[in-house]
Amino acid sequence: MKLAEFNYNLPKKLIAQTPKKPRDLSRLLVLDKEKGKIEHKHFYDLPKYLKKGDTLVMNNSKVIPARLWGRKETGGKIEVLLLNKINDSTWECLLGGKGRRKNLNINFDKEFVGKVITEKTINGIWKIKFNKSGKELSQKIKKIGETPTPPYIKKKSNLTSYQTVYAKHEGSVAAPTAGLHFTKRLLRELKDKGVKIEFVTLHVGLGTFQPVRVENIEEHKMHAEFASLDKDVASRLNKIKKEKNGRIIAAGTTSARVLESFCKNNKLTPQSDWIDLFIYPGYKFKFVDCLITNFHLPKSTLLMLVSAFASKELIFKAYKEAIKKKYRFYSFGDAMLIKKARLTNRAFGTE
Numbered sequence: 001m002k003l004a005e006f007n008y009n010l011p012k013k014l015i016a017q018t019p020k021k022p023r024d025l026s027r028l029l030v031l032d033k034e035k036g037k038i039e040h041k042h043f044y045d046l047p048k049y050l051k052k053g054d055t056l057v058m059n060n061s062k063v064i065p066a067r068l069w070g071r072k073e074t075g076g077k078i079e080v081l082l083l084n085k086i087n088d089s090t091w092e093c094l095l096g097g098k099g100r101r102k103n104l105n106i107n108f109d110k111e112f113v114g115k116v117i118t119e120k121t122i123n124g125i126w127k128i129k130f131n132k133s134g135k136e137l138s139q140k141i142k143k144i145g146e147t148p149t150p151p152y153i154k155k156k157s158n159l160t161s162y163q164t165v166y167a168k169h170e171g172s173v174a175a176p177t178a179g180l181h182f183t184k185r186l187l188r189e190l191k192d193k194g195v196k197i198e199f200v201t202l203h204v205g206l207g208t209f210q211p212v213r214v215e216n217i218e219e220h221k222m223h224a225e226f227a228s229l230d231k232d233v234a235s236r237l238n239k240i241k242k243e244k245n246g247r248i249i250a251a252g253t254t255s256a257r258v259l260e261s262f263c264k265n266n267k268l269t270p271q272s273d274w275i276d277l278f279i280y281p282g283y284k285f286k287f288v289d290c291l292i293t294n295f296h297l298p299k300s301t302l303l304m305l306v307s308a309f310a311s312k313e314l315i316f317k318a319y320k321e322a323i324k325k326k327y328r329f330y331s332f333g334d335a336m337l338i339k340k341a342r343l344t345n346r347a348f349g350t351e
Helices: 043-048 134-144 177-181 184-193 231-243 253-261 301-310 312-324
Strands: 027-032 038-042 055-059 061-063 067-071 077-085 090-096 105-109 112-116 126-130 169-172 196-202 225-229 248-251 271-275 290-294 335-339
Touching: 027 043, 027 312, 038 043, 038 312, 043 184, 055 231, 055 253, 067 134, 105 134, 169 196, 177 290, 184 196, 196 231, 196 253, 225 253, 231 248, 248 253, 253 271, 253 290, 253 301, 290 301, 301 312, 301 335
Parallel strands: 027 335, 055 196, 055 248, 061 169, 248 290
Antiparallel strands: 027 038, 067 077, 067 105, 077 090, 090 126, 105 112, 112 126, 196 225, 225 271, 290 335
C-alpha cells in the first residue's frame, strides 16, 4: 500500500486555529460504517447516538508544557521538544536549530541545564540529561515550558485550551484531540443516559504524530509510546464484550490503540508498557466497535488507522464531504463518529 494513496488536498482556511467555545459546539460528522450513510450534526448531539449499556473509553493522559527554549554555549537559541521520559532526569527530545551534537550543554536559566548525551537517531531523536530530577525537574518544566501545539496552529495557545477536561496523568506532548470536544456537562448527560465511561492512559509522543517517510507504508515503524490499562477497567470491559452488553466506543485513536495493543488471547490484558502498534488498512479490529476521532493530516498514521476502521473508501468519501461542508480540520477542528449499530464481539469469535 503506497503512501500517496492517503494524500488529499485541504484548503488552509479549514485548519482550525482555536477550539470552539463551548467545546461541544464543534461539528460532528456521523459516519455509518455499515450503510455508508453520512449525517451532519454537532458534538452536543453525541448522546443521541450512544445507548444505555454502551461504554466510552477515554485517554486521560495530561499534556505537559513540553516545548522548552534554551541557549547553547555560543549563545545561540535552541528549541527542545520533550517526547518521552526515560528516567527521573533524562528525556528523549527533538531539537530545533543549528549546532546540535552529542555533549552539547543547553542552558535554560542560571540553575537549569541539560546535556545532550547521545547522537541523533534515525528518527531525529536525541536524549538529554538534566541537572534536575524527579519532582524538581517537573516543576522546572512547568515553570519555563510552553504549550506544545502543532506547527500548523499559528496562534499561541495556553495549556488549558489544549487539555481535555478529564486529563489526569501527566506525560503527553500533544493532546488526545478527540477528547477536546467533551465538556463536563456532556459527560454528565452521557452518564445520566446510562453510558459507562472508562479511562485508559497513553502518553502521546512521537509515535502519534511522526510523519511516514517511506513509500510503502508497511515499512513504517511506529515510535513506542507508554500506555497503561488498569486491572479493574480491563475486567469490566472484558465482561461487557463477552456478555454483549453494549458497544465499546473509543474516544480517539490513542484509546483505540491501547485497547487493540492490550487485547491478547481474545481478551484485554491489564498492563503498563510501551506500545508501537501501527494500524493501517488490512488490520482487523479486535475490541473497538465505534470510534470518535478528529479529521487528520494527509499521509498520517492517524488517517491510516481510521481508514482501517471504516475502509479507505468510506473515510475519503467522508473527508470529501467534510471539505465541501467546510468542517474545521486537525487538532482544534471538528469531530467524526464512526459507528455501527450491531455489537461486535470479534475477540470472542462471534458477532
